[in-house]
Amino acid sequence: MGVVFHLGKPHASFAHSIKAGHSERRPGTKGPRVLIILPPMNDPIYLDHAATTRVSPSVAATMMRALGDEYGNPSSRHPLGSNASASIEEARRAVASSLGTRSEGVLFTSGGTEANNLAVIGFARALRRGKPGTPSGHILIGPTEHPSIRASAASLTEEGFEVEVMQLARSDKRGSLDIVDAAARMREDTVFVAQMLVNNEYGTRYDIARLSRAIAARAPKAHLHVDAVQALGKIELDPAGLVDRAVSSSFSLSAHKIHGPKGVGALVLSNACLDAKRLPLPIIHGGGQQGDVRPGTENVPGIMGFGAAIAAATHDFEATGKALVTARKALESALTEFVPGVRVLIPWSDDQTATMAPQVVSILVPGAPSEVWLHHLEELGVYASAGSACQAKKHELSPALLALGLTSEEARRVLRFSFSSSTTAEDCTEAARRMASVSSALAHL
Amino acid sequence: MSKIPDTILLRYGELALKGGNRNSFEKTLAANIASATESIADVKILRERGRMTATLKSNPERIERVANRIAEVPGLSSLSLCIPCEADPETISGLVNQHLLRMFEFSAPGAPRITFRVETKRADKRFPIASTEFDQYIAQRLPESLWDKLQVQLKRPELVIGVDIRTKGAYVYFGRTPGIGGLPVGSQGRVVCLLSGGIDSPVAAYYAMKRGCRVDFISFLSPPYIGEPTRQKLVKLVRKVGRFQPKNRLHIVPFTEIQEAIRDHAPEAYRTILYRRMMQKIASRIAFRNRGKAIITGESIGQVASQTLSNIACIEEASLLPVIRPLIGFDKLETIKIAREIGTFDISNEPEPDCCTVFMPNGPVIHGQIAHCLEAEEKLDMKGLIKNALDGIEAIDIDTDA
Numbered sequence: 114m115g116v117v118f119h120l121g122k123p124h125a126s127f128a129h130s131i132k133a134g135h136s137e138r139r140p141g142t143k144g145p146r147v148l149i150i151l152p153p154m155n156d157p158i159y160l161d162h163a164a165t166t167r168v169s170p171s172v173a174a175t176m177m178r179a180l181g182d183e184y185g186n187p188s189s190r191h192p193l194g195s196n197a198s199a200s201i202e203e204a205r206r207a208v209a210s211s212l213g214t215r216s217e218g219v220l221f222t223s224g225g226t227e228a229n230n231l232a233v234i235g236f237a238r239a240l241r242r243g244k245p246g247t248p249s250g251h252i253l254i255g256p257t258e259h260p261s262i263r264a265s266a267a268s269l270t271e272e273g274f275e276v277e278v279m280q281l282a283r284s285d286k287r288g289s290l291d292i293v294d295a296a297a298r299m300r301e302d303t304v305f306v307a308q309m310l311v312n313n314e315y316g317t318r319y320d321i322a323r324l325s326r327a328i329a330a331r332a333p334k335a336h337l338h339v340d341a342v343q344a345l346g347k348i349e350l351d352p353a354g355l356v357d358r359a360v361s362s363s364f365s366l367s368a369h370k371i372h373g374p375k376g377v378g379a380l381v382l383s384n385a386c387l388d389a390k391r392l393p394l395p396i397i398h399g400g401g402q403q404g405d406v407r408p409g410t411e412n413v414p415g416i417m418g419f420g421a422a423i424a425a426a427t428h429d430f431e432a433t434g435k436a437l438v439t440a441r442k443a444l445e446s447a448l449t450e451f452v453p454g455v456r457v458l459i460p461w462s463d464d465q466t467a468t469m470a471p472q473v474v475s476i477l478v479p480g481a482p483s484e485v486w487l488h489h490l491e492e493l494g495v496y497a498s499a500g501s502a503c504q505a506k507k508h509e510l511s512p513a514l515l516a517l518g519l520t521s522e523e524a525r526r527v528l529r530f531s532f533s534s535s536t537t538a539e540d541c542t543e544a545a546r547r548m549a550s551v552s553s554a555l556a557h558l
Numbered sequence: 559m560s561k562i563p564d565t566i567l568l569r570y571g572e573l574a575l576k577g578g579n580r581n582s583f584e585k586t587l588a589a590n591i592a593s594a595t596e597s598i599a600d601v602k603i604l605r606e607r608g609r610m611t612a613t614l615k616s617n618p619e620r621i622e623r624v625a626n627r628i629a630e631v632p633g634l635s636s637l638s639l640c641i642p643c644e645a646d647p648e649t650i651s652g653l654v655n656q657h658l659l660r661m662f663e664f665s666a667p668g669a670p671r672i673t674f675r676v677e678t679k680r681a682d683k684r685f686p687i688a689s690t691e692f693d694q695y696i697a698q699r700l701p702e703s704l705w706d707k708l709q710v711q712l713k714r715p716e717l718v719i720g721v722d723i724r725t726k727g728a729y730v731y732f733g734r735t736p737g738i739g740g741l742p743v744g745s746q747g748r749v750v751c752l753l754s755g756g757i758d759s760p761v762a763a764y765y766a767m768k769r770g771c772r773v774d775f776i777s778f779l780s781p782p783y784i785g786e787p788t789r790q791k792l793v794k795l796v797r798k799v800g801r802f803q804p805k806n807r808l809h810i811v812p813f814t815e816i817q818e819a820i821r822d823h824a825p826e827a828y829r830t831i832l833y834r835r836m837m838q839k840i841a842s843r844i845a846f847r848n849r850g851k852a853i854i855t856g857e858s859i860g861q862v863a864s865q866t867l868s869n870i871a872c873i874e875e876a877s878l879l880p881v882i883r884p885l886i887g888f889d890k891l892e893t894i895k896i897a898r899e900i901g902t903f904d905i906s907n908e909p910e911p912d913c914c915t916v917f918m919p920n921g922p923v924i925h926g927q928i929a930h931c932l933e934a935e936e937k938l939d940m941k942g943l944i945k946n947a948l949d950g951i952e953a954i955d956i957d958t959d960a
Contacts, residue, residue, distance in 0.1 A: 195786040202794070206959060213598070213623040216959060217904065296664045323663075330664035353622035384626070430617075 157494040158544045160444075162370070163313055163343055163473050163531030164498055168418070169372040175421040176374060179414035187411050188402065197413050204420025208379055211427040212364065213351040218382035220407045221416050225342040228365035228380040229261040231407060232338040233307060235393025236363070237269050240304040240336060249273035250304035255290065256280050257314070257513035259340055262307050279308070281516045287459050288317035288517050289468055296327035303332035309340040310355075310364075311347070314513045314529060315458050316473030318348070325357040336391060337362040342378075346371040346426030346534075347433060347472050352383035361386035363393075366423075368415065372533070373422030377415030380407075433534040437471040438463075443538035444474060444530060447545030452552045454479030458517065458527070475529045481558040482525045486548075489555060493547040497530045561653065563639035564618055566625050567722065567731060568610040571635035571739040579745075584610070587633045587742035593804035594631050595624050611640075625735060632768045632802055633745075634737030638720060640729035645685055647692070650721055651699045653730050658700065658719075661732070662707050673711035678721040685723045692721065741770030743803040748772045749882070750845045751854040752837060753808070755791055755912045758856025758885055760799040760902040761893050765884035766854045767802040774848050775806065776841050778813035780913040788910040793956060798902050801958040809844055812950040813913050816943050820917075824934040827923040830864045832934060833914060835876035839940075840947050842878035852880045858888050863922045872926040 159167075168176075179200065185193030187201050202216070209216040222228045233252075242250045252274050254266050266276045277298055282291040290308065299306075306328055311318050321339055328335050341350050341364045349355075356362045363386060367378040380393070392406055399408030426433075441461050448455050456477040459469060478486050483499035490497060514524040530544070568591070588603045591612060595601045600616035601624060612628060614621055625639055643653050676693035687695055696719065697710060708717075720731040749771045751763040763773050777792045792808060800806035813833075820832045841853050857865050864873070874881050885893055897903035 190785065190787060192786050195790055198787075199790055202790075210597075210959065213620070213626075215901065217901075326661070327664040330662075330669075331666060349617070349619045351620060351623050353626055354619050358622075 160530040162533040176414040176418040207420040224378040225367035226261040233265040255308040299331035311344040311470040315475040329359040368419035371426040374418040441471040444541035447542040451549035480556040565640040632740035633742035636734040638731035645728040671709040673715040674717040675715040740768035746770035757906040762856040775808040780814040829919040838877040868925040
C-alpha cells in the first residue's frame with residue numbers, strides 16, 4: 114500500500130529531490146555567477162517529454178496488480194496463468210483499437226528500438242529475394258530515422274541487401290521528405306521502406322500517405338514501416354487512414370512516451386499486412402509466445418501498463434492537440450520576447466498542421482553549445498535536451514539536424530523542448546523567463 | 559488543402575428487393591451501422607431513396623476505418639467514400655481532376671492504362687447537364703497528363719468515377735468497396751448457435767448473421783475436466799465472429815454432471831449422441847427464454863461419426879426447434895477458407911479441448927437409432943439434469959473488436 118500512497122501525491126517526491134539538490138549545491142565550487150539573480154526555489158519544469166514521460170498513477174496502479182497478486186506466467190494452464198493471458202489480450206486489444214487494427218497484428222516488444230529492429234530485419238529477411246549469393250533486395254530508409262532503424266538497416270548489408278537513404282526536400286526549410294526523389298529511387302526489387310511519422314528532434318510530420326502512394330505505384334511489393342514512437346498519443350495512427358490501402362505496413366510504438374512504463378513497446382501490423390499474410394521473421398528465438406514471431410515470457414506488468422496508457426493517451430486527440438498547440442505557441446512567443454538571439458528551427462504555423470507536430474520544438478541558441486545551456490537550465494529547474502536524448506550518449510552529430518541544412522557548428526547549439534498534454538502555457542512562459550535569466554551570460558560565451 | 563471524404567455512400571444488397579418490409583429492414587440496418595461505428599466516430603446515418611449515407615460528425619481522419627467497419631455489417635452490397643462539393647459542373651470536374659492527379663502522381667511512365675468510366679446520378683434536375691452528357695463532360699476535361707494513363711471502358715472498368723448530384727450539393731467518389739451482402743441482423747429474428755470451439759460453428763454463426771439472424775451463443779463446459787483456457791478461447795471466438803452483429807451474449811452451460819451421468823448409466827457407443835441430444839434439449843430451452851426460433855449448428859453431412867444421416871436424425875429428434883445447418887454441403891476446406899476470411903480460424907485452431915472429448919467412447923455408434931437413445935435416456939434423471947444445467951448457466955455479454 115505504501116506505493117499507492119506515493120502515487121496519490123504525484124510530483125511530491127520528485128519536487129522534494131530537486132529542492133534538496135538546490136540547498137546542497139557544492140559549496141566550495143565556483144557556480145555560474147548568474148545563479149545569484151535566481152528566485153530562491155524553482156519548481157522543476159519538465160519539457161523533455163519526447164525523451165520520456167512520468168508514469169501516470171492509473172497506469173502504475175494497473176501494473177501493481179501484475180507485480181502483486183496476478184503474478185502468473187501467461188503460458189501456465191492454471192487460473193493465475195490464464196488471468197495473466199487474459200490481461201495481455203486486453204492490452205493487445207487496447208493497442209489494436211487505438212490504431213484501428215486487428216489485435217492479432219500487435220506484437221509486444223521490449224520497446225521502440227526492438228520494434229524497429231524486428232520490423233527492419235524481420236521484414237527484410239521475410240521478403241528477401243533470390244537465392245543465397247544473389248542480391249537480397251533493396252531497402253530505402255528515411256533521412257532522419259532513429260539509430261535503431263539506421264543501424265539495423267546497415268546490419269543487413271552483410272546479408273546482401275542494398276540500403277539507400279531518402280533525402281529531405283531541398284527547397285523547403287520545414288524538413289519535409291523529398292517524395293519525388295524517393296519515388297525515383299524506388300525499384301522493382303525494393304522490399305522494404307522505413308520512414309518515421311513525426312521527427313523526434315524537430316517535430317516535422319512526414320507525409321506518409323503520399324509516400325505510400327509512391328510505393329504502391331513504384332515498389333508495390335515493398336513493405337512500409339513507420340516509426341510512430343513520437344506520434345503515438347498525439348495524432349491518429351490509423352494505418353487505414355495514413356497508408357494507401359494497397360501497401361502493407363507496420364508501426365512501432367513505445368509505452369514510455371505516453372506516460373506508460375519503460376521497457377515495453379509494440380510492433381503493430383496493419384490489416385493490409387495481415388491480409389497479405391506477411392509476418393516478420395523472428396529475430397530472437399524461443400518458446401512459441403506471440404506466434405513465435407516475438408517469443409519470450411511476456412512482460413505482463415509492462416504490457417498491462419502499456420494497455421492502460423494507450424487507452425488514456427488516444428481517447429481524445431482534439432483536446433490533446435489543443436493543449437499541445439497552446440503550449441507550443443506560448444513557448445515560441447515567450448522565447449521570442451524574453452531570449453534574444455534564439456531562433457526556432459521550424460516555427461509553428463496554424464496552416465501547417467499536416468506537416469508539423471506541436472509537441473517537439475527545437476531552437477538554435479546563441480553563443481554557448483547546447484550542452485552548456487542545458488546545465489544552466491537544469492540549475493534553474495528547466496529540463497530539456499540537446500537534440501534527441503537517445504543520441505545524447507553517442508558523441509556524434511545528429512544526421513537529422515544536418516539533413517535540415519544546419520552546419521555542424523549550429524547542430525551543436527540546438528536545444529529541444531517537448532511537451533505532453535499536461536504541459537501548460539504557464540510552464541512554457543516560465544521556462545522561457547528562466548532561460549532569459551542566463552541568456553546574456555551564455556549568448557556571448 | 560484538398561478536400562477529403564466525409565460521407566460514405568451505402569448501397570443495399572438484397573434489401574432493395576423487399577417490398578413491404580423495406581422500411582423496417584432499413585431501420586434495422588441503420589441501427590446496426592450506428593452500433594458498429596459508435597466507438598470509432600460520431601456517425602450520422604441518413605436513409606434516402608434506395609440507399610443510405612453515413613456522414614462523420616467527428617474524427618474525420620477515421621473515415622477509412624469507419625468504412626472498413628461498415629463493410630462488415632450484413633445487408634450492404636457496396637460502399638464508396640464520397641468527397642462533398644458544390645453542385646457546379648466546373649467545381650466537380652476540378653475536384654475529379656485534382657484527385658486523379660494525386661492518384662496517378664507516381665504512376666510509372668509506360669505503365670498499362672487504367673480503364674475507367676464516369677457514372678453520374680442526377681437527383682436534382684435543376685443541374686444544367688443531363689447525366690450521360692455529364693459523364694462525357696468530366697471525361698473530356700481530364701488533364702492532358704493523364705491521357706496516356708486512362709482509357710474509357712464502359713463494361714467492367716477498373717475505376718469508376720462517381721458523381722452524385724443532389725439538391726444540397728454533390729458528391730464525388732472513386733470506386734466501390736464490396737460489402738458482405740445478406741440481410742440486416744435482427745430482420746429475421748433470433749436464433750441460438752451451439753459454439754464448440756472448433757472451426758465449423760463460428761462459420762455457421764457467421765452465415766446465420768449474414769442472413770439477418772441475431773445469434774445468441776451457447777457453449778457447454780465440463781469443469782474440472784475442461785478448464786479456464788477453453789472458456790477464454792470461446793470468449794475470443796465470440797469476440798471475433800460477433801462483430802457482424804450489434805450485441806453478443808455467450809451462455810456457458812455446466813455439463814459435467816450430465817456427462818458423468820451418461821458415462822455411468824448409458825451405453826458407451828451412444829455417449830456422443832446422448833451428449834448432443836442433451837445439448838439440443840438445453841439449447842431449445844435457452845432459445846425459448848430468448849425468443850429464439852431455431853438452433854444453428856456447424857454440422858456437415860458425414861464429416862465425423864456423429865454427423866452421419868442417422869446420427870443427425872437421432873440428435874435432431876431431441877430438439878424442440880428447427881435445427882439449421884448452414885454448412886451442410888461444405889467440404890472442410892471450404893469451411894476453413896471462410897473461417898480464415900472472418901478471422902476465426904487461428905482461434906479455433908488453438909489446441910484447447912472441448913467437452914465432447916471428455917469420456918470419449920471407444921467405437922462410437924455410426925448408425926444410431928432413436929429408439930436406443932430414448933431407452934438410454936429413460937435411465938437418466940433427465941428433468942433434474944436439465945434443470946441443474948439451466949440453473950448453472952453463466953451468461954456473458956461480450957464486446958467485439960471495433
